[in-house]
Amino acid sequence: MNIRLFKPSVGKEELENIAGAFERSWIGLGPNVNEFEKKWAEYIGVEAAIGVNSATAALHIALMVFRFPKGKKVLVPSQTFAATACAVLYNGLIPVFVDSDPVTLGMDLDDMKRKYDEDCVAVMPVHYAGHPVPMDELMPWAREKGLRVVEDCAHTTGALYKGKPLGTWGDFGCYSFEEKKLMTTGDGGMIVSNDVELMKDIKAYRWVGIDKDNWKTAQAYTDSNRDAMHWFYEINLLGYKYNMNDLAASIGLAQLKKLDKMNARRSEIIRMYLDGIEGVNGIQPLLPFEPEKYVYQMFSIRSDRRDELMIYLKSKGIATGCHYTPLTDQPLFKPYANNDCDYIEKEAQKLITLPLHSDLTNEEVAYVIQHLKEFNA
Ligand SMILES: *Cc1c(COP(=O)(O)O)cnc(C)c1O
Numbered sequence: 001m002n003i004r005l006f007k008p009s010v011g012k013e014e015l016e017n018i019a020g021a022f023e024r025s026w027i028g029l030g031p032n033v034n035e036f037e038k039k040w041a042e043y044i045g046v047e048a049a050i051g052v053n054s055a056t057a058a059l060h061i062a063l064m065v066f067r068f069p070k071g072k073k074v075l076v077p078s079q080t081f082a083a084t085a086c087a088v089l090y091n092g093l094i095p096v097f098v099d100s101d102p103v104t105l106g107m108d109l110d111d112m113k114r115k116y117d118e119d120c121v122a123v124m125p126v127h128y129a130g131h132p133v134p135m136d137e138l139m140p141w142a143r144e145k146g147l148r149v150v151e152d153c154a155h156t157t158g159a160l161y162k163g164k165p166l167g168t169w170g171d172f173g174c175y176s177f178e179e180k181k182l183m184t185t186g187d188g189g190m191i192v193s194n195d196v197e198l199m200k201d202i203k204a205y206r207w208v209g210i211d212k213d214n215w216k217t218a219q220a221y222t223d224s225n226r227d228a229m230h231w232f233y234e235i236n237l238l239g240y241k242y243n244m245n246d247l248a249a250s251i252g253l254a255q256l257k258k259l260d261k262m263n264a265r266r267s268e269i270i271r272m273y274l275d276g277i278e279g280v281n282g283i284q285p286l287l288p289f290e291p292e293k294y295v296y297q298m299f300s301i302r303s304d305r306r307d308e309l310m311i312y313l314k315s316k317g318i319a320t321g322c323h324y325t326p327l328t329d330q331p332l333f334k335p336y337a338n339n340d341c342d343y344i345e346k347e348a349q350k351l352i353t354l355p356l357h358s359d360l361t362n363e364e365v366a367y368v369i370q371h372l373k374e375f376n377a
Contacts, residue, residue, distance in 0.1 A: 001317035006180035007357040017250035032249035047194040051244030055176030055189035059087035061205040062172040075123040077107040078326040078341040099341040122148040130296035132161040135169035155297035183255040185248035209239035262358035267291035276369030302350040321353040
């Protein structure tokens with residue numbers, strides 16, 4: 001047995017779409033990106049979506065739109081991927097790290113409120129593993145304090161929380177199509193918002209300050225050759241080279257068609273894990289997973305014998321991981337971690353991520369469960 005931790009599920013539909021882009025000979029920022037953006041907005045149930053080359057880029061420019069004065073503070077969880085807090089630093093802002101809720105390991109809202117001060121300008125909730133941050137509690141508080149809200153949805157896609165799609169509770173939602181995520185474009189990301197006014201500058205920020213669709217003008221020029229100003233654009237702000245391209249969007253369009261099916265399979269696998277490890281001594285699920293209700297990018301457990309268990313599983317051909325080392329334990333972020341995150345810094349030493357991807361077979365899941373049991377027998 002050799003069971004991978006994550007694996008993208010890509011095949012002939014993706015290849016066919018890529019072939020289509022080759023035939024058109026348009027593989028940069030083009031019509032496929034536009035189509036993927038439109039379909040993504042429909043899928044999430046949101047006014048607008050803009051494609052970028054990663055969720056890291058999405059988080060960076062989502063925060064940029066607000067033009068916060070340098071040195072202001074942004075509340076972020078300590079238990080997240082580096083990109084969430086990097087986006088804060090890219091903008092010349094200061095991350096204020098928030099500890100985890102002991103039950104869900106998502107951002108602890110009491111700790112968030114405790115760490116808030118008048119220099120805070122935004123909060124970036126991360127739906128960790130895919131489990132929702134209680135946005136119905138967070139949003140009224142954030143609005144009362146005048147904070148902007150950027151949701152990091154890298155671990156979830158399309159799930160509803162209290163009837164409202166995750167990613168549409170705050171000002172922006174940011175998604176990742178990196179290869180380990182729920183669906184992939186190789187690398188890629190999407191920014192969504194219901195606030196069209198806020199989305200206005202995102203197109204320029206993702207493409208060196210240019211906010212017109214050059215593939216459209218190229219087409220119009222070839223069709224009619226009527227307008228000598230077809231090349232014209234104006235640059236009003238400092239943008240980045242963060243656009244998605246048509247090759248990535250080709251893959252994304254095929255993946256989006258399969259997304260519900262892939263997510264349903266992940267839910268099935270999580271249900272098998274939960275049933276399989278119930279009552280096994282020494283391990284607990286990472287959080288109260290509700291796979292019939294939410295969409296999860298990873299499945300993890302807590303074990304007091306983490307390292308031993310990891311080595312044991314490895315010897316059986318089962319890959320594991322740890323998501324994450326809390327950012328407050330990372331040298332880069334330590335200087336900002338004057339407010340400690342004691343709970344997660346200790347608890348993170350128990351975390352083991354188990355294989356989860358939509359191509360896992362029932363036999364493979366049963367094999368992992370069997371070895372979890374044998375180790376803990
Ligand atoms: C993967 C991830 C990101 C970054 O996504 P990329 O598309 O790789 O830039 C951001 N936040 C979280 C929580 C992630 O897991």
